[in-house]
Amino acid sequence: MSDPSRAERPPTLDPVASARWTGWPHATSPWLNEEIGRRMEDRLQWIRLQPRSWVDWAPLSGGLQTHAKLRARYPQAHCQVLETTAQREHLARQVLQVPWWQRWLKPDALTFGAPGASSADMVWANMALHTSDDPHALLQKWHQLLAVDGFLMFSCLGPDTLRELADAYQNKGWPPACHAFTDMHDWGDMLVQAGFAEPVMDMERITLTYANADSLLVEFRALGRNLHRDRFGGLRGKQWLGQLKNALLSLAKPQQDGRILLTVEVIYGHALKPLPRLKVQQQSSVSLQDMRTLLGQSPSGRSV
Template identity: 55%
Template sequence: MTTTSRPPTLDPNAVSRWQRIAPLASPWLHEEVASRMQDRLQWIKLKPQAWADWGALRGGMQAHAQLAKTYPDAACFIADVHAGRAQAASKIIAKPWWNPSQWRAAPVRFEMPPPASVDMLWANMALHESADPQALLAQWHQALKVDGFLMFSCLGPDTARELRALYARLGWPPAGHELTDMHDWGDMLVQTGFAEPVMDMERITLTYETPARLLQELAELGRNFHPARFPGLRGRAWKARLEQELAAQLTGSDGRLSLTFEVIYGHALKAKPKFKVSPLSAVSVEDMRRMLQGSAGPLG
């Protein structure tokens, strides 16, 4: 996959529309995934001097507050491509200047991190909603300092497999766009320039009292970006049929409906740049400075 290619079953116009209308809130599942991702930080010895929370509002406000406690002395960038979400996050995170807790707090900047400015980039449940994930990974790579690390999570291909099977049995268009496998994410990290990617996955089963509650949860989490999805809006009769089928096919012995979410976790480092040597090579001043800084011996 190149930086200009897109996942084959993802409509970029649908992605753009969802980014504009997504609820200005942190879904429960995103907060839960963020909590589980934070558990993995205990194995990371590097203490960031600066870090970025990419898509903090949708990624989880409770998670952001916990991370701020974990790294109280680190400057933080709140990065979001959507101005409405960035503004909503600032109202929750920013403290008034007259608040004493603000006087000694590390700075929080509501802007994109400049190149090579952060030691950690945290991106919870954002990657699977990108119309160009390889380009997004490149943005993250650019924002990190050398030896900085990326922590991210996203949904995997087994997500809502019960709903996908139901749509297929009924002969309906796909219930959702295809989601990327964790091994493919690992390959894309390497292609982008990250080193030592570590990927793992778990399946979380959520249960619901009614089909209506299940559909409400899905509406809060995202949309169907598949180009072959149902065109236009469905009517009340179709929705009633869907809820009837959900109750019949997804209800377990406990009387609740079950739905699977596959969650992928990823961690990778930004390694020192490697240069291919040829008879005539051009190296920028900035790249030369990084090479010299990484040298172990004295400079002659």
């Protein structure tokens, strides 16, 4: 039986490759993700809400330095780190958690593992959405983590990313260099479908420059993988590697001292979790938590 939600998933993204990349363990975060995280963190100056608790989604990929900047911005807030695998959570603990004796002297406002539903005032998800094979489900998961009036901050890659590399692959008659990335307007629509309100989308293009093909390839091995369903399925040899390097050199611009230029389109998103809507039918059911929220009560029954 076919999956009815398959039509809503990225059509060119291989879910097996996506799962492998999402679970890839690494002790340091890619520099590009850190840079994008820094730019997204700077946008928080325009957010009036000061979260008392927030979730950092997959900081090993999203940015360990960015995590530190967020902790400094919200020093009194509790942070819940949520990684994608147990191995990655172990690595994150080694980097982010202070020694036990320091936690004994001063309890650390940092915990690991899945937080409770509706418990976070902010979900921070840097550079995660574009590699998910089921972005609708991921957006819904982030929505469930947020309390009412909490907000989501996320970034991902847009459709103009690596357009020069895609053209070079096409000219060579090779399979695609990467899967197709989603447009920011489509992300805005999906946010609304997931239950978010007032989505604000922003986009910028970053130009990456490289002195030679070797430095580009070394860096791109840490930045990501080709997740396209129709990517080349076997191993490549030295002859193909030489062809790839020549194709990359063809992207060099004489006016840029012969450096290789590649475009990265970055999409930033921000959205709120509104009050749940009560749909009245002949027979309706509402969860106890949603009813308390609609009535303006706290979980303990006290008015808020």
